[in-house]
Amino acid sequence: MEKTPILKFGDTLIVSIQTELHDKAASRLQEDILNQVQKNNSQAVVIDVSSLEIVDSFIGRMLSNTAEMAALMHASVILVGISPAVSITLVELGLNLGGVKTALDLESAMELLQNDKASFFGSEKLDSQADNADEISKDAS
Amino acid sequence: MNIYAIESENDVIGARHFIRDLVKEKGFGLIDQTRLTTITSELVRNIVLYAGKGQVLAYDVMNGSTNGIKIEFKDSGPGIQDIEQAMQDGYTTKGGLGAGLPGSKRLSDEFYIESESGKGTKITVIKWLKA
Numbered sequence: 001m002e003k004t005p006i007l008k009f010g011d012t013l014i015v016s017i018q019t020e021l022h023d024k025a026a027s028r029l030q031e032d033i034l035n036q037v038q039k040n041n042s043q044a045v046v047i048d049v050s051s052l053e054i055v056d057s058f059i060g061r062m063l064s065n066t067a068e069m070a071a072l073m074h075a076s077v078i079l080v081g082i083s084p085a086v087s088i089t090l091v092e093l094g095l096n097l098g099g100v101k102t103a104l105d106l107e108s109a110m111e112l113l114q115n116d117k118a119s120f121f122g123s124e125k126l127d128s129q130a131d132n133a134d135e136i137s138k139d140a141s
Numbered sequence: 142m143n144i145y146a147i148e149s150e151n152d153v154i155g156a157r158h159f160i161r162d163l164v165k166e167k168g169f170g171l172i173d174q175t176r177l178t179t180i181t182s183e184l185v186r187n188i189v190l191y192a193g194k195g196q197v198l199a200y201d202v203m204n205g206s207t208n209g210i211k212i213e214f215k216d217s218g219p220g221i222q223d224i225e226q227a228m229q230d231g232y233t234t235k236g237g238l239g240a241g242l243p244g245s246k247r248l249s250d251e252f253y254i255e256s257e258s259g260k261g262t263k264i265t266v267i268k269w270l271k272a
Binding site for chain 2: 020022023024053054055056057058084085086088089092093094095
């Protein structure tokens with residue numbers, strides 16, 4: 001059985017689910033993610049499900065549970081790549097993933113994390129963003 | 142008629158592919174393909190969980206000029222004690238989510254359960270091709 005790789009990028013873990021997961025593989029992935037969060041002191045986990053043709057109640061529950069468990073370890077989970085068909089099916093199935101943060105794609109998820117960090121640490125990040133904004137407005141004029 | 146035998150947990154994914162290929166070929170759109178594949182995943186997992194073994198049977202059906210597909214999920218397991226209760230969101234006897242039956246009904250156009258205690262269960266799902 002193939003193992004889903006978990007990539008480390010700074011304090012973020014990136015998990016791209018590329019193959020359909022058997023139930024056992026899904027449970028193992030959940031444990032792997034939590035172990036890596038602890039090992040790397042990760043602040044965030046981005047899970048990309050864009051390759052999945054369907055998300056059924058089992059995988060849906062695994063994903064929302066993983067988000068809850070990671071939150072207990074002070075890491076936030078962002079789910080990316082939910083297609084229109086998967087989104088419609090999840091709602092009709094009656095699965096509530098309300099507590100899980102989502103982003104359209106990996107890039108937006110990384111931006112979301114940057115913004116969260118900026119509002120958490122305050123001045124430093126925001127100052128550098130303001131500097132950039134200055135430069136852009138100078139260029140424009 | 143097409144038939145797929147359910148023998149183990151691994152057949153959840155196998156049956157999904159079986160149904161997805163069939164309904165794609167029949168001309169169902171992506172969203173209905175996803176609905177039917179998801180229904181298959183839920184109901185085949187139930188077969189594995191509650192009965193161990195079973196079958197998925199797929200038939201072409203017609204209503205006037207409308208084409209559709211009928212899928213039967215059959216097993217010879219313990220049967221469903223209380224169908225009304227089993228159709229309630231969140232009700233489960235195996236520690237699942239309780240989304241499988243009521244959720245699959247919402248994803249179907251027509252949905253029927255026949256079950257006899259000790260003899261097994263047959264769930265029939267029909268989806269019509271939208272013109």
